[in-house]
Amino acid sequence: MSTTDKASTEASHEPAESADPGDSAALGDAGAQLSTAPVEDRGPVGIGVIGWARWFWRQLTSMRVALILLFLLSLGAIPGSLVPQTNVDALKVAEWKDEHSSYVAVADALQLFDVYSSVWFSAIYLLLFISLIGCIIPRAWQFVGQLRGRPPGAPKRLDRLPAHTTWSTGKTPEEVLALAKSLLGERRFRTEAGTDHVAAEKGYLREAGNLIFHVSLIVMLVAFAWGQYFKSEGGKLVLRGSGFSNTLTQYDDFKPGTLFHPDDLPPFSFTLDRFDATYEMSGPQRGTPRDFKAYVTFRDGAHGAPQKREIQVNKPLEVDGSKIYLLGHGYAPIISVTDPTGKVIYKDAVPVLPQDGNLTSTGAIKVTDGYKDKDGKSEQLGFNAVFVPTFAGEGMGTMFSQFPAPLNPKLMLNAFHGSLGVDSGLPQNVYRLDTTKLVPFKDESGQQFKQKLAPGDTMTLPNGAGTVKFEGIERWATFSVTHQPGSGLALGGAIAAIAGLAGSLFIQRRRIWVRAVTGKDGVTVVEMAGLGRSESARLPEELADLAATLHQQAPSAPTAPAEPRVEETPEGERG
Amino acid sequence: MTPLAAAANENLAQISNYLVYSSMAVYTLAFFAHIAEWTFGSRSKVARTAAALTGAEAASAPAVQVRGKGGATAVLDRPKVTTRSGAGTRDVPDGPGAAGGTVQGDLYGRIAVSLTALAFLVEAAGVVARAMSVERAPWGNMYEFSITFSTVAVGTYLALLALKKNVRWMGLILVTTVLLDLGIAVTWLYTDSDQLVPALHSYWLWIHVSTAIFCGAVFYLGAAGAVLYLFRDSYEAKLAGGGKPGRIASSVLERLPSAASLDKFSYRINAAVFPLWTFTIIAGAIWAGDAWGRYWGWDPKEVWSFVTWVAYACYLHARATAGWKGRKAAYLALFAFACWIWNYYGVNILLSGKHSYAGV
Numbered sequence: 001m002s003t004t005d006k007a008s009t010e011a012s013h014e015p016a017e018s019a020d021p022g023d024s025a026a027l028g029d030a031g032a033q034l035s036t037a038p039v040e041d042r043g044p045v046g047i048g049v050i051g052w053a054r055w056f057w058r059q060l061t062s063m064r065v066a067l068i069l070l071f072l073l074s075l076g077a078i079p080g081s082l083v084p085q086t087n088v089d090a091l092k093v094a095e096w097k098d099e100h101s102s103y104v105a106v107a108d109a110l111q112l113f114d115v116y117s118s119v120w121f122s123a124i125y126l127l128l129f130i131s132l133i134g135c136i137i138p139r140a141w142q143f144v145g146q147l148r149g150r151p152p153g154a155p156k157r158l159d160r161l162p163a164h165t166t167w168s169t170g171k172t173p174e175e176v177l178a179l180a181k182s183l184l185g186e187r188r189f190r191t192e193a194g195t196d197h198v199a200a201e202k203g204y205l206r207e208a209g210n211l212i213f214h215v216s217l218i219v220m221l222v223a224f225a226w227g228q229y230f231k232s233e234g235g236k237l238v239l240r241g242s243g244f245s246n247t248l249t250q251y252d253d254f255k256p257g258t259l260f261h262p263d264d265l266p267p268f269s270f271t272l273d274r275f276d277a278t279y280e281m282s283g284p285q286r287g288t289p290r291d292f293k294a295y296v297t298f299r300d301g302a303h304g305a306p307q308k309r310e311i312q313v314n315k316p317l318e319v320d321g322s323k324i325y326l327l328g329h330g331y332a333p334i335i336s337v338t339d340p341t342g343k344v345i346y347k348d349a350v351p352v353l354p355q356d357g358n359l360t361s362t363g364a365i366k367v368t369d370g371y372k373d374k375d376g377k378s379e380q381l382g383f384n385a386v387f388v389p390t391f392a393g394e395g396m397g398t399m400f401s402q403f404p405a406p407l408n409p410k411l412m413l414n415a416f417h418g419s420l421g422v423d424s425g426l427p428q429n430v431y432r433l434d435t436t437k438l439v440p441f442k443d444e445s446g447q448q449f450k451q452k453l454a455p456g457d458t459m460t461l462p463n464g465a466g467t468v469k470f471e472g473i474e475r476w477a478t479f480s481v482t483h484q485p486g487s488g489l490a491l492g493g494a495i496a497a498i499a500g501l502a503g504s505l506f507i508q509r510r511r512i513w514v515r516a517v518t519g520k521d522g523v524t525v526v527e528m529a530g531l532g533r534s535e536s537a538r539l540p541e542e543l544a545d546l547a548a549t550l551h552q553q554a555p556s557a558p559t560a561p562a563e564p565r566v567e568e569t570p571e572g573e574r575g
Numbered sequence: 576m577t578p579l580a581a582a583a584n585e586n587l588a589q590i591s592n593y594l595v596y597s598s599m600a601v602y603t604l605a606f607f608a609h610i611a612e613w614t615f616g617s618r619s620k621v622a623r624t625a626a627a628l629t630g631a632e633a634a635s636a637p638a639v640q641v642r643g644k645g646g647a648t649a650v651l652d653r654p655k656v657t658t659r660s661g662a663g664t665r666d667v668p669d670g671p672g673a674a675g676g677t678v679q680g681d682l683y684g685r686i687a688v689s690l691t692a693l694a695f696l697v698e699a700a701g702v703v704a705r706a707m708s709v710e711r712a713p714w715g716n717m718y719e720f721s722i723t724f725s726t727v728a729v730g731t732y733l734a735l736l737a738l739k740k741n742v743r744w745m746g747l748i749l750v751t752t753v754l755l756d757l758g759i760a761v762t763w764l765y766t767d768s769d770q771l772v773p774a775l776h777s778y779w780l781w782i783h784v785s786t787a788i789f790c791g792a793v794f795y796l797g798a799a800g801a802v803l804y805l806f807r808d809s810y811e812a813k814l815a816g817g818g819k820p821g822r823i824a825s826s827v828l829e830r831l832p833s834a835a836s837l838d839k840f841s842y843r844i845n846a847a848v849f850p851l852w853t854f855t856i857i858a859g860a861i862w863a864g865d866a867w868g869r870y871w872g873w874d875p876k877e878v879w880s881f882v883t884w885v886a887y888a889c890y891l892h893a894r895a896t897a898g899w900k901g902r903k904a905a906y907l908a909l910f911a912f913a914c915w916i917w918n919y920y921g922v923n924i925l926l927s928g929k930h931s932y933a934g935v
């Protein structure tokens with residue numbers, strides 16, 4: 001143990017190893033306040049509630065507790081990646097619960113399905129941020145103090161510092177110190193003249209960077225919280241040729257933040273003119289999507305002029321702080337239905353929902369009004385539909401699509417009649433048939449009547465109940481409209497955080513002292529020494545460079561030996 | 576795509592594969608050269624004497640000569656800077672390196688480094704050929720990540736060597752892991768060259784994925800330093816406590832740099848990459864905002880990037896906290912790197928999320 005890097009030990013009562021009284025005395029104040037890291041606390045000072053409260057606060061804002069909380073935060077985030085999360089994929093949560101039924105109670109109690117909004121996870125990060133605020137404020141004050149302070153005077157023995165050099169020169173001490181002061185000043189050190197020395201310090205930006213980084217973390221948290229409260233997110237399926245206007249009633253589903261107000265929705269509308277999808281046509285990844293593009297006519301405001309726009313997967317359309325994303329796409333078979341008299345009573349494009357990557361889709365066709373059976377009785381018709389854009393072919397034994405593009409589209413319909421149950425007042429899934437009050441049509445052999453149709457095909461319902469025609473295929477795309485306030489603030493915070501971090505990690509805070517005194521033989525002895533944080537590697541190099549420059553201006557005295565101490569370098573260079 | 580162009584691309588993909596296999600062959604040669612280096616070095620007595628623990632004060636002052644632009648005489652006139660190691664470190668000099676100061680060992684070491692440089696060029700060419708064959712950034716699947724990953728790790732190592740940093744001690748470990756990485760890549764992770772799913776059609780792919788791979792590769796060097804630090808530190812502690820480490824352990828460990836140097840190396844690497852890792856995550860969030868309509872959704876990949884980030888932040892904090900310097904901090908660094916590796920292999924293969932693309 002040769003020297004004490006006071007800078008690093010003041011924040012850390014390193015046991016035993018730094019207990020070298022000679023060194024500490026030699027260093028004095030010189031190493032103080034090279035950082036603003038809080039000093040570790042031993043135990044409660046004073047008695048009573050206030051003593052303990054203060055101790056608790058000191059603990060909470062200490063580096064050690066910050067470290068523990070950080071570690072807990074990283075551990076606490078892990079379960080959320082192993083157990084499905086409700087807000088990510090509610091379906092998977094249900095599956096998981098089925099598979100691990102014996103753990104469900106425990107998992108629920110631990111809020112394992114909502115880790116990131118759970119009480120315990122929130123507790124960790126809230127404590128961490130309280131700790132952070134409690135840490136930053138005093139550090140900021142301290143830093144302001146340090147900014148206004150002057151570099152501390154030189155320790156008695158400069159040769160005890162991590163980097164040291166000395167030589168003798170013919171110049172007077174005053175001359176040397178003046179030269180040193182201007183040299184250090186030129187290198188943008190803050191300098192302070194002592195009685196027989198010059199003290200200099202540089203790298204305050206390190207501390208500033210560190211503070212900026214930690215403050216930015218708070219800014220980002222605030223931005224996220226803000227976003228959570230005021231955000232809104234809605235989804236809408238739009239058929240080609242149809243439109244959407246941004247009001248609450250138009251959404252298929254809508255998830256607002258707690259403080260969101262519907263008036264916050266910016267007024268705009270658009271129509272989907274065209275949708276293009278391209279897929280890998282060959283190779284092992286045949287069928288993998290390559291490109292999706294939605295062409296829309298967009299109107300900003302209630303009566304804005306129509307503008308042609310494109311929306312792609314990576315390129316949302318931005319409007320007034322909202323973004324319109326292209327999420328998914330699928331097919332909508334166009335169906336027309338005639339009653340027994342041959343009158344067309346229904347014609348619509350019916351969106352069906354994709355079930356796999358090749359867009360095997362399912363849905364339901366519901367003819368709610370206008371149908372009268374042969375006897376003139378009012379009834380409703382319902383069809384379960386399975387649509388495949390690329391059918392494997394007859395006898396291939398599968399109704400799963402082979403490719404996502406409509407190369408050989410087929411529609412399979414199961415026909416029902418009776419009551420669709422849409423008037424029961426309960427909200428109904430438009431993609432699913434409620435068959436409780438429906439009667440299947442039967443074919444001659446008494447089986448459920450069903451038929452596979454190609455575009456243009458017509459199927460005739462049994463007993464002259466009417467016809468169903470598969471007229472063609474329309475496409476649809478789903479869009480999500482999100483409004484995320486605070487993301488600009490979060491981005492600003494993030495950029496500041498990186499900048500601060502870079503400053504904090506790449507800039508060295510260091511001190512240099514130059515002492516010049518008249519030696520016994522009347523020649524001036526110059527001593528230079530440097531002190532930095534413990535990690536400083538460039539310090540000796542910088543000191544060497546400074547020394548070389550100063551040495552040029554105050555060269556070694558010709559009479560005196562150039563190097564009083566002859567030292568062996570044990571094994572080449574170090575540092 | 577016309578059939579002709581497709582054929583040309585198939586060719587390039589084929590060439591890329593040959594290049595990657597060739598680089599593996601050259602890395603294997605480098606591996607054996609390093610083994611020879613360590614073997615010859617183990618016979619050296621120089622190593623043992625040089626690395627022997629010396630009394631603290633006596634060895635504490637390795638002088639750094641200040642080099643001037645002038646000739647040799649000028650150097651004599653210049654002041655010498657004496658350095659001392661910081662608090663809490665033993666004043667142990669660095670070991671002589673794998674070659675142990677032997678001429679033959681050094682020769683093999685140099686051969687190993689040259690072969691590594693050659694293998695690096697061949698592998699880098701393989702990555703470029705792959706990129707040309709798919710006409711996009713070569714980071715669409717795990718095979719492509721893996722070949723880029725080792726290329727970057729070796730490239731960084733060679734760059735540090737070129738900057739005259741003392742890193743040759745890690746040559747053997749690096750070459751071994753690179754072979755492992757490439758072996759896994761060509762056997763289990765291989766995916767034919769192909770186009771990307773729409774979510775990856777973005778310039779953010781260049782920004783986010785390249786920095787992610789770069790960070791991982793360089794964090795790897797930091798982690799290797801941390802592991803060696805732990806071994807070397809116990810070795811030094813044992814010697815300082817009067818114990819006698821095993822023969823093989825001594826032979827290997829005495830030639831490594833001192834624990835203090837290894838620790839510093841690992842810290843500097845990790846600290847230098849941490850801001851870039853922060854940037855990677857933020858860039859990823861921005862991309863996710865564009866591609867999926869939300870910036871952060873706690874997708875498994877996002878969770879583990881966050882965990883890795885916090886773990887590295889933890890490590891940096893630990894270095895400034897009482898009682899957490901040294902070994903404990905090194906364990907944290909290794910934990911953080913383990914999180915990174917898990918995020919790469921574990922999450923890609925075992926957990927499903929939005930980050931699963933073509934093949935693996």
Ligand code: HEM
Nearest residue numbers: 035037038061062063066131132135210504505888891895
């Ligand atoms: C939100 C969680 C936090 C994160 C992600 C974080 C991250 C970091 C990082 C990455 C550094 C390294 C930069 C450097 O070495 O200069 C650092 C340094 C530092 N942090 Fe934090 N920090 C957090 C909370 C805190 C808290 C709560 C405190 C106070 C108790 C604190 C006090 C410090 C101090 C004093 C340093 C500088 C250490 C030194 O001077 O070397 N941090 N922090």
